[in-house]
Amino acid sequence: MITLINEYLKNPVISGLVITSIVLVACIILSKVVRKVLDRYFDKAVEVLKGDPTNYNFFKNGVTFVIFLIGTIVVFRSIPGLRSIGNTLVASAGILAAIVGFASQQAFANIVGGVFIVIFKPFRVGDVIKVGTENPGTVEDITLRHTIINSLENRRIVIPNSIISSATILNSTITDEKVCIFFEIGVSYSANLDKVIAILQKEAMQHPLFIDNRTPEDKEAGTPAVVVRTIAWNESAITLRASIWTNSSLDGFILKCDMFKSVKEAFESNGVEIPYPYRNVIIKQGNMLEPEVS
Template sequence: MAALRTILCFILFWAFTSQTIWAQDENAAPPVTQPSVSEPVTAEEEPALPEQNATQTQSIDLDDPAIKAALEARAAADKALVEAIRLQQEATEENSEANQDPIAEKDSVFPTSGAEIKALGEKVLNKILGWLSSVPFLAQIGAIITAYFLAPIFAGVLKKRLFLFRSEPAKDVKLKAVRDIIYRARNLLRPIFLVALLALFAVVLKNIPIAGQDWLVKLVQGLAVVFLLFSAIKDFAPNDLTRKVATWVLIPLALLMVFGYYDEFKGLLNSTELMAMGGKPITLMTVILLLIFGVIFFKLGNLLNARGQDAIRAQDNLDVTTREVAAKIFQILIFALVFILVLGAAKVPLSGLVVIFSALSLGIGLGLQPIAANFVSGLIILFDRSVKVGDFVMMEGENFGRVRAINMRSTTVATADGKDIIVPNTSFTEGAYENWTHDNPLQRYEVDFGVAYDTDLDALVPIIRDAVLEHPDVLGEPDLPSVEFRSFGDSAINMCVEFWCEGVDDGPNKFTSDVGFIIWRALKAHKIEIPFPQRVVYTKK
């Protein structure tokens, strides 16, 4: 029985050891399949003994030398099998640890000991020495240095040879705006030539068998593109806000393109859906495209609108009002076209305009009523011609001046002292004002003066009338200058002369001032006294 218990213990130990060996983690190497070992023979599985008696079973004598030797040999074999499997498992684990990357097991990518720093330094040094001894790498270095020194030479030659870059355009030159942009672009010639030369050298190196590499040239070319964008933004951005926005948008995009992450970034923007319009998704990329193309197209629209309105206003065969109406219609059409082009460039479905106009209608109903009213009032003013560019108007509050421009929301009135009054268009459709030059440019003015009580008034009237008529701007039609008696004053007889002129007494026209000087000279010439207030003081004794 002791031998039987020993055999059962060996079987349980082998089963537990086998289960422990095969239950390994995912990173461990798969166990090597071992040949199956037959189970130890138990009492139930012992070979049948020769038949003795049908009614009686003969007991097994475990003390038999042959059986005892066989059991001991079986136990020794099982023990040797377990030891061999353990040794094999240990060897497998050691090989797995040796094959793993020691850097990957570290928590930090930076060296934390002197030995690691030394190993990293040797690795970097060997890499640099390998590059310096590599013909493709040295060829790329040579191409970069050559492009760096050739770019300023080519730029200098082009500046001297091409007249567009040689001198600043004059004020009266044709296409001055374009000429100014070309002249200012002379500072970008060096980075442009650097980018072009690097691109050329990259193609050449790629097709030379001894070189065959262009990765470093491509990298430097991308950085040169970033430098070119930075220079263009610095020279052409109109203000600090535009400069900052362009710097923080264009340069990161250029870096993404240089290092090959632009496609992933673009895919991220296209996959970020904000809303749906017309059955199509509106993504973050759509919003960005709307901003970019909106700035570009509206800038071009402003430029085209300014040029078109100048051309329309230069048509002398049309009256001023017709020119202004045509210019305003041209402006509306230009910006409507720009709006549609921006939506098309950003791939926004035009069916979504219904949503946009619905939002605009809601905005007008909630808070944009004054803006919409001023816009409609501007159209009414242009079409009914109640106020035209060039009219002299006087508003409530004693604000007066000449209408210089009628815009979408307001009208600009220029005063005689050089100030501009911005008047909402609704002031001309809802309020009262005076238009001195609405239908007739003729204006009647008057100048007051006084003469002494001993003056012959009958002789005075023709003297003043003939003197005022000598002024070149005083008209004989519709009436001659009229000298009128106004009142008996304390010290003088108050008189007045009324006369007609074409135009308004402001700016270059000084009708009343000139007539005042004429009256002064005429009275002096005829020795007519101009009295001044006198007071007699009596003293009581």
């Protein structure tokens, strides 16, 4: 049996497949073990040191990449046929570098973009961001190639790091998670604006997600918790804007949706009209020509 195995292993193709399989399995097992150990260590570090998990996730992905890179080198050095190919490639290193550089420029751009994200921290894992025109969501992971964002619809948005590095990023939680939402509504020109302002303030302040973000100086100066201002005279309505504070972007979205319903009901019960565009058509009959009678 052993003699038969030795005969098979003398075949360079079979021996190469065996070596490749062993190295591949070893790399997979080693990467899983290393990631599990790092997960256990980094979870404790994040909890104790209040660190940023973004750095740790990127580091774990980098370690996995290095393990498989070393495995690839071992395969090339262990198989005589591949070793000769490797020597030939090294001899033409200039041409190879140009080809690989041209073919992998996007991949390298993504890796460099990921490094910049980790170093300069425009966002971290767990931040609520909006990249360009994409829908906002929570950052789930930052890999060597791309960033994964979980949208409000529980859909994963995968964006290459090179695109994120050159895009405009709206980060709602980079320094302070609290947000001020603008609730705008139009009322008729015949409405009592003081009454409308009082209704908007009442409906906002009684919502469970509303927070009072005034400073002691604001309270002393008599600044209301919900500031309502008249911002425009439109063709058929006066537009008012209420500035309402909440603890997060998601809370702000929920509060704003609830306000549309509660404010409409409050306006109806208080006789406040929410106008819509309409036209008055005036027909003048005095200038109409009388039909001739023959």
